[in-house]
Amino acid sequence: MTTRLIQIVPRRSISPEGVGDYARLLAEQLLRDHAIRTVFVSGSPLPPHERLRDEWETHELAERTSAALRATLDGITGGAPVPILLHLSGYGYQDKGTPLWLATGLERWRRSHAAAPFVTIFHELFATGPIWGSAFWLGPIQAWVARRIQRLSTAGIATTGPYAALLEGWRGERPGSTIALPVFSTIGDIENPIPAVERRASLAIFGRAGIYDAVYRERITQIEAFVIANKIDEIIDIGHRTEAPPPMIGAARVRSVGKASTTVLREELGSARFGLLDYDADRLAKSTIFAAYCAHGAVPICLSDAAGQNDGLRPGKTYLKLAADDATPVVDDAALEALQHGAKNWYQPHSLKSSADVIGRLLRQSSATTGRI
Known part of the structure; x- marks a missing residue:
């Protein structure tokens, strides 16, 4: 039986896009190995000629607001607790890397869908830099957004061990899990490479x-x-x-x-x-x-x-x-x-196939009480 998963990504564009390519390959592997079909939500309104049109159902937000996000999610799910896999990279959702609308929209959605599995892949956490640079001033706000989203998530995935340790500290006493999962190759793997x-x-x-x-x-x-x-x-x-x-x-x-x-x-x-x-x-x-x-x-x-x-x-x-x-x-x-x-x-251990296995397992563990995955 094929089940549905909503993957929220910064954008689905015809131009090369690291997080978008990662999410698409993951969608293909989850469908192939776990019978989980992705519906994409793109967080960036794009001109028609820049939008990626492929076999994946995609809903593009009309504007970057919490209301637009909530309405889009409700339109897809019809009120059912459909699992969400969020790809968080702040600059992809807002030019200064501080998408407060994203955190607010997800908080409001979670209030009425507390039973739905909600896994976040933290591709970035926050920027750092010298006091004269914008990163110094924006970093704390970016971290605040990431912390809010981590506390909403039933599971958090970081791409490095130090990121995972920080996320686990942010979770505090709240239930859920945090793991480190390095990224996979977005151009595929070779099973037996030439020596x-x-x-x-x-x-x-x-x-x-x-x-x-x-x-x-x-x-x-x-x-x-x-x-x-x-x-x-x-x-x-x-x-x-x-x-x-x-x-x-x-x-x-x-x-x-x-x-x-x-x-x-x-x-x-x-x-x-x-x-x-x-x-x-x-x-x-x-x-x-x-x-x-x-x-x-x-x-x-x-x-x-x-x-x-x-x-x-x-x-x-x-x-x-x-x-x-x-x-x-x-x-x-x-x-x-x-x-x-x-x-x-x-x-x-974190090839595309291995990563899809890990994420599929996290979704199943998070949904133990819902029976949705």
């Missing part, structure tokens, strides 16, 4: 335009040293760039792929020996690019000065970390094999 030692000595650099300065300007000398030391002969640059990468780094030719389809991405990452990203190593568990490298067998290399030992990750065991003052690592065949296996083994 790293059998791959061409290549390095993939995958990311949005903002990665350019870190990779090709600020850390170019360090990357060149790594390329030379590990005899890399090709660099595959993947993603939108406003400026062309250099044609060569060390002895490696740089091949620009640009924005690529999922098929091309999977082919490139499934054959690259290494995959480079610029990211806070303490939060790697929430990076879909890091997950994509792990899932496709490309040994991840993270440019970061952070310790990078959260969520079971260990530099030199599950990935390589290059801090600004690190010596250049030389990776032999044995180390390559160990790193690839370490990254893949770390990733498996």
